[in-house]
Amino acid sequence: MSGIILPGADGALYQRDRAWHPAADTPGYKSTTFRAPKHSLLALGPTKSEMSGPTFGHEKLGALDNDLIRNFSQDGSDAIGQRMIVYGQVLDENARPVPHTLVEYWQANAGGRYRHKKEGYLAALDPNFGGFGRSITDENGFYHFRTVKPGAYPWPNGGNDWRPAHIHFSVFGHAFAQRLITQMYFEGDPMIWQCPIVATINDKAAIDQLTARLDRQNTTPMDALAYRFDIVLRGRRSTMFENKLEGN
Amino acid sequence: MLHPVPTLKETPSQTAGPYVHIGMTPNFCDIPGVYATDMGSTMINGEVEGERITLNIRLIDGAGVPLNDGLVEIWQADASGSFVSPTAPNSNSVPAFTGWGRQPANGDGVAAFETIKPGRVAGPDGKPMAPHVSLWIVARGINIGLQTRLYFEDEAEANEGDFVLNKIMDKRRRQTLIARKENAGRYHLDIHLQGEKETVFFDI
Ligand SMILES: [Fe+2]
Numbered sequence: 001m002s003g004i005i006l007p008g009a010d011g012a013l014y015q016r017d018r019a020w021h022p023a024a025d026t027p028g029y030k031s032t033t034f035r036a037p038k039h040s041l042l043a044l045g046p047t048k049s050e051m052s053g054p055t056f057g058h059e060k061l062g063a064l065d066n067d068l069i070r071n072f073s074q075d076g077s078d079a080i081g082q083r084m085i086v087y088g089q090v091l092d093e094n095a096r097p098v099p100h101t102l103v104e105y106w107q108a109n110a111g112g113r114y115r116h117k118k119e120g121y122l123a124a125l126d127p128n129f130g131g132f133g134r135s136i137t138d139e140n141g142f143y144h145f146r147t148v149k150p151g152a153y154p155w156p157n158g159g160n161d162w163r164p165a166h167i168h169f170s171v172f173g174h175a176f177a178q179r180l181i182t183q184m185y186f187e188g189d190p191m192i193w194q195c196p197i198v199a200t201i202n203d204k205a206a207i208d209q210l211t212a213r214l215d216r217q218n219t220t221p222m223d224a225l226a227y228r229f230d231i232v233l234r235g236r237r238s239t240m241f242e243n244k245l246e247g248n
Numbered sequence: 249m250l251h252p253v254p255t256l257k258e259t260p261s262q263t264a265g266p267y268v269h270i271g272m273t274p275n276f277c278d279i280p281g282v283y284a285t286d287m288g289s290t291m292i293n294g295e296v297e298g299e300r301i302t303l304n305i306r307l308i309d310g311a312g313v314p315l316n317d318g319l320v321e322i323w324q325a326d327a328s329g330s331f332v333s334p335t336a337p338n339s340n341s342v343p344a345f346t347g348w349g350r351q352p353a354n355g356d357g358v359a360a361f362e363t364i365k366p367g368r369v370a371g372p373d374g375k376p377m378a379p380h381v382s383l384w385i386v387a388r389g390i391n392i393g394l395q396t397r398l399y400f401e402d403e404a405e406a407n408e409g410d411f412v413l414n415k416i417m418d419k420r421r422r423q424t425l426i427a428r429k430e431n432a433g434r435y436h437l438d439i440h441l442q443g444e445k446e447t448v449f450f451d452i
Contacts, residue, residue: 014254016451021261022391029263031389034310035441041451042415048369049382050395050452052331053323054348059287071282093254102287106271114267115279118317130279132271134287168264168271176323177452179384181393183262197263200391206260232256 013046013177013234014093022200029196030157050177056102056136065134068107068147072130079129081110081148083224086184086212090141090171093235097141103231104170105145106132112151112163121153146224149186157196164191164198173233184229185211261392268319268386273352288321288350291363296345298327298364301433303398305351306358307385310442314357318387321350322361322398329367329376353387365400371411378406378413385439395450398437399426421448 018041025036064071069079086105090098108114108131111123115131135143150165167184185192185207192198192207201207209232218226269277273286292300303322307315324347325331332347351359368376378399385394399407407413407426416422424447427435439447 017258018451020257022263024391026391029389029391031263032391033389034313035315035387035389036391037394037446037449038310038442039446039448041449044412044415044450044452045372046452047372047377047412048331049323049325049377049380049397054332054346062283065283072279091256093256093258095255104271106267114270116267116270117278118266130274130282132274132279132282134283168262168268170264170272176382176384177395179321179393179395180259181261181264181268181386182259183265197265200262201260206257209257209259210262232259234258235254235256 012237013051013175014237016234020203020206026196026200029200032200046175046177051175053172053174053176053178055100055174056172057100059102059136061134061136066143066145068129068131068133068145071133073128075128077128079109079148080126081129083146084149085144085146085218085220085224085226086167086229087142087144087218087226088212088229088231090137090143090173090231090233092173092178092233094238096235097137097139098173098233099137099139099141101137101141101174102134102172103137103143104132104134105167107147107150107167108153110148110151112153123151123153152191161196162191162194164189164195169231171231171233175234178233180231180233182231183210186227187211187213263388263391264319264386266317266388268317268388269352272319272350276352286350288346288348291346291349291361292344293342293346294344296326296364298345298367299433301363301365301435303361303363303381303427304358304430304434304436305361305383305398306356306436306438307353307387308357308438308440309389310440312443315353315387315441316355316357318353318357318359318385318390319350320353320359321348321384322363322381323348323384324363324366324381325369327364327367329369331369368406373411375409375411376406378403378410380410380412383439390441394441395452396439396447397425397450398435400435401426401429416448424448
């Protein structure tokens with residue numbers, strides 16, 4: 001093969017496939033009405049400012065930061081709900097693991113109630129459940145945490161819209177341009193297909209990518225089910241030049 | 249092997265929802281005791297070169313209403329124009345200047361950062377870009393994080409020659425990225441999500 005180097009392409013990220021992501025303006029999700037920018041985005045290849053990003057190796061995470069069953073416990077007892085482990089691998093678009101990156105997550109309790117002063121749902125608060133945690137991926141890009149399955153909840157959008165059970169995720173990667181926020185759903189939940197926020201995504205395969213799989217192999221017997229949720233961040237375009245240097 | 253197209257699809261984005269503060273700034277959100285501090289709340293941890301500044305970034309929707317449920321992250325160079333240790337993910341020492349900040353929008357829609365004025369970073373054309381701060385904005389009603397930049401009113405000459413500002417063809421819209429200097433060391437930028445003064449957002 002000839003070693004053609006595309007000018008400017010060395011190490012740049014793949015362009016974001018905006019058709020795979022939700023559009024900004026999605027009338028079915030009413031909060032976008034006044035919050036969606038109307039101008040088209042200005043295409044800008046990443047510069048040094050966006051190809052770099054914060055690292056979190058110096059952050060000392062607490063031992064319970066990835067244990068939502070215990071990290072807010074007030075009286076030493078566990079949070080109420082169906083116990084489960086959520087785990088997965090953070091990869092880039094080239095299927096390379098993304099090690100040492102921060103993954104944050106938050107969710108409603110088992111009844112579908114968030115610990116927030118503006119939350120209006122009548123489901124009860126669990127005094128021992130805060131609803132959030134964080135992990136740093138290991139050298140192979142894996143994260144894991146323990147929690148209870150969040151409940152579905154109603155929300156003011158249409159007359160009677162309900163969110164499917166879900167967990168919110170925030171992920172960094174190693175470049176600020178990789179920054180991602182998303183939500184994880186549960187395999188087999190019929191409510192996924194009735195949700196106006198899920199429906200902001202057009203492609204069914206993209207929705208499938210947000211659906212965690214029940215993983216019986218990693219279940220903790222007599223304790224917790226396991227769900228696997230892999231996360232893919234933007235990847236760098238490789239060039240012949242780079243390949244030669246790194247030998248891959 | 250050459251990768252003309254990616255092997256995997258990027259995980260699609262979903263909105264941060266109304267309770268992003270629970271997960272990302274829990275102490276601000278009245279859920280203390282789990283994390284010692286909210287990550288990104290302090291950017292300066294010691295002696296650092298450069299002018300200390302405050303950035304007040306206000307989020308406003310298309311009806312003119314401030315977003316009190318939003319969240320802003322910033323990423324910037326230090327005073328010399330360098331980014332902090334991107335090659336040292338396992339470093340045990342806390343950098344004196346982290347370059348990264350995260351703040352919730354408060355009741356007035358303002359995310360306030362205590363930082364230092366960034367130096368100039370080389371642009372893709374090899375020329376230094378004007379001092380700037382990269383922004384990432386999420387909230388209920390925002391389906392995918394919004395990316396933009398903050399520039400400084402008192403850097404008019406550098407702004408004139410900036411690679412990114414000059415990509416904005418409609419010159420009037422360049423103003424949407426330029427923070428107003430309120431007084432010494434205090435800058436204010438309104439981010440308009442839509443409307444006449446809609447901020448220029450990037451596809452990076
Ligand atoms: Fe939610």
